[in-house]
Amino acid sequence: MTSATVSPSVAALAGQFGAAILRDRVSCGDTIVWVAPDRAHDILAWLRDDPGQDFNFLTDITAVEYRDGELPLEVVYQLRSLGRRADLRLKVELDKARPLEVESVCDLWAGANWLEREVFDMFGIAFRNHPDLRRILMWETYAEGYPLRKDFPLRGHFSRSEQTRQALAANPEAHYSLEELSIASSYHELSVEMRERLARGERGEVA
Amino acid sequence: MGLTLPDGGPQVAEVSGESPNWVTARLSDLVNWSRTRSLWPMPFGTACCAIEFMATAASRYDISRFGMERQGYTPRQADVLICAGRLPFKLAPVIRRVWDQMPQPKWSISMGACASSGGIFDNYAMVQGIDTIIPVDVYVPGCPPRPEGLLYAIFLLQKKIQGESLMDQSLRIERSMGPDGLFRAPAVIDEVSEPFGNSVHQTRSS
Numbered sequence: 001m002t003s004a005t006v007s008p009s010v011a012a013l014a015g016q017f018g019a020a021i022l023r024d025r026v027s028c029g030d031t032i033v034w035v036a037p038d039r040a041h042d043i044l045a046w047l048r049d050d051p052g053q054d055f056n057f058l059t060d061i062t063a064v065e066y067r068d069g070e071l072p073l074e075v076v077y078q079l080r081s082l083g084r085r086a087d088l089r090l091k092v093e094l095d096k097a098r099p100l101e102v103e104s105v106c107d108l109w110a111g112a113n114w115l116e117r118e119v120f121d122m123f124g125i126a127f128r129n130h131p132d133l134r135r136i137l138m139w140e141t142y143a144e145g146y147p148l149r150k151d152f153p154l155r156g157h158f159s160r161s162e163q164t165r166q167a168l169a170a171n172p173e174a175h176y177s178l179e180e181l182s183i184a185s186s187y188h189e190l191s192v193e194m195r196e197r198l199a200r201g202e203r204g205e206v207a
Numbered sequence: 208m209g210l211t212l213p214d215g216g217p218q219v220a221e222v223s224g225e226s227p228n229w230v231t232a233r234l235s236d237l238v239n240w241s242r243t244r245s246l247w248p249m250p251f252g253t254a255c256c257a258i259e260f261m262a263t264a265a266s267r268y269d270i271s272r273f274g275m276e277r278q279g280y281t282p283r284q285a286d287v288l289i290c291a292g293r294l295p296f297k298l299a300p301v302i303r304r305v306w307d308q309m310p311q312p313k314w315s316i317s318m319g320a321c322a323s324s325g326g327i328f329d330n331y332a333m334v335q336g337i338d339t340i341i342p343v344d345v346y347v348p349g350c351p352p353r354p355e356g357l358l359y360a361i362f363l364l365q366k367k368i369q370g371e372s373l374m375d376q377s378l379r380i381e382r383s384m385g386p387d388g389l390f391r392a393p394a395v396i397d398e399v400s401e402p403f404g405n406s407v408h409q410t411r412s413s
Contacts, residue, residue, distance in 0.1 A: 138332075139297055147331050156331030160400035161393030163331075164339055167296035168303060169388050 007031035009053055009088050017043055022093075032089045040077075040092045041103035047079060047088065048108050055079040055088060058109035061116055063123045065150050075102055075125060094125065104130040122148035132197065139170055140194065235373040242286070242312065243365045244274040249285030249309065251302055254292030256319035256351040263354040273361060282308040287364065288341070291351075293321035294334040303390075306341040311379045314344045314368070316360050319351050325400070326350060335400035339391055342382055 010024045010033055020039035025032045035043050047055045059078040072093040079088045094100050104127035105112045116127045117136040124146035127133055134140055138147070143166065144157045156163055171189055248270075250260055263270050264278065279285035282305045294302060306315070317337050320326035323346045325335035337343060344367060347360040371378055384390055 144331065152331070154330050155402075159393075159397055160335060160339075161389065161396040163296055164299065164334070164396055165388050165393070167299040167334075168340070168384065168390075170300050 007086065007088055009033075009047070009086070012050075012052065013043065013047075016046060030087060030089055032091055034091045034093060037092045037094060037102055040075075040090070041105060041108075044077060044079075044090065044105050045108055047090075054081045054083050055086075057082050058105070058111055058115070059087075061105075061112055061119055063119045063125055063148075065123065065148070067150060069096075069150070072096060073100060073123065073125065075119065077105070100125045101128055102126075103128050104133075106130055122146055124149065134197075141166075141170060235371070236369075238373060239369045239371055243368045246273075246275050246287050246314075246361070246364070246368075247277050247279050247285045248275050248287045248289050249279045249282050249305065250289050250291060251305060252289075252291040253294060253298065254319075254321065254351075256291035256322065259351045259354055260289060260291040260318065260357065263357045268354040268358065270358065270361065273358075273365070275361070282306070283310065285309055286313055288313065288315040289318055289357075290315065290322045290337050291318040293326060293328055294337050294340070295332050296334055297332075299334050299340050302337065303340050303384075307381075307383075311381070314364055315341055316345045316347065316357075316364060317343045318347045318357060318360070319349055321350075323348070329402055335396075339389075339396045339399065341390065 006024060006026055010021070010031060013033060013035075014021045017035075017039060020036040020043065022034040022036060024034070047053045057080040059080045060076070061078075062076050064074045064076060072095050075092045075094065077090040077092075079090065080086075081088075092102055094102065100123070102125060104116055106116065106127075107129070113130070113132065114136055116130055117133060119125050120127060120130075120133055121135040121137050135142060144163075145152055147156075158166070250257065250264075252260055262268060264275075270276075275287075282288070286309075288302075288306055288309060290302065306313075315337075317323045321328060321333070322337050323343075325333050327350075329335070334340060345360045345364050347356050349356050352360075382390070385392075387393065389396065
């Protein structure tokens with residue numbers, strides 16, 4: 001997409017969802033659509049399932065926090081239609097004064113699982129109905145907060161010695177689920193809540 | 208005895224083919240000589256330094272010329288831990304366990320700027336020098352160091368080993384964690400982790 005033309009999906013979205021489509025913009029040839037947070041899951045489901053849209057591939061989910069503290073956080077969905085060779089970027093704005101929550105799209109694209117875990121790990125945005133929402137890059141007992149938030153100091157909240165102490169106090173096997181490492185010896189050192197979650201299996205199914 | 212010195216010649220010992228051969232040496236020299244020439248490395252490669260380590264181990268630079276032909280990949284059969292690359296806090300307990308699993312005598316090489324000091328990664332996720340986690344014998348500067356740099360570090364380590372005394376039992380004491388769960392005193396860790404160089408002027412978002 002080289003020309004600065006708006007994707008035809010925008011008009012289709014506006015016709016289907018009306019006021020839930022807030023605004024749109026073309027940036028570097030890519031169309032960006034801002035949508036209402038409470039309708040985001042419906043809109044993404046429609047974009048995936050509508051034959052004229054057919055966005056069957058979720059390229060990425062990420063989030064942005066701007067330096068300007070007044071601006072809301074954005075959750076970004078980058079969609080791709082493999083058949084139509086078309087791209088679309090959806091953005092959902094989350095007010096910082098309210099709980100940072102958005103509906104999970106794991107039921108639409110299974111690949112959203114780890115992407116949403118990464119956004120949760122780095123920004124603290126909770127994804128409702130996510131089957132296995134826990135940290136993915138930092139370890140599960142990480143206590144300093146969400147590293148990519150603007151109020152997070154680059155070197156972390158704790159002193160280096162405290163960071164080192166907490167890191168060394170951790171059991172390396174306890175950072176991972178049983179499915180990830182198949183090490184049963186650390187199972188009893190996990191918290192009760194973690195054990196219950198692991199017993200359900202990685203996808204939240206009854207084992 | 209078995210040695211005959213030629214009359215008036217240089218002091219070169221000739222060994223007779225018929226009698227038992229023998230040499231004298233200090234035991235520690237002998238032991239250190241054998242340890243020096245059969246160091247088995249345990250590579251702990253986490254980043255681009257590991258690429259240079261691979262180049263050092265491969266045919267062109269070939270560390271097996273110096274007795275390191277057997278790379279363990281199991282800490283229980285290794286002498287030298289080579290930490291090649293940056294070490295995030297998530298890996299800190301892992302390298303500590305690898306080090307604890309290695310039998311004595313053992314040494315370690317901190318390869319590259321990140322392993323030695325945190326390098327450019329003065330952030331929330333990175334250990335600021337692996338010497339806050341395990342003891343280090345030789346530091347290799349560079350980002351990443353060339354294979355010659357790693358070879359020079361190995362020579363330095365060999366030199367260090369040859370100077371060790373078998374009587375000095377303190378060299379072989381396992382330096383375990385202190386009561387606070389740290390390898391070094393908290394004040395020491397905070398001091399060596401202080402920002403330096405360009406890292407002092409980095410943009411802070413808070």
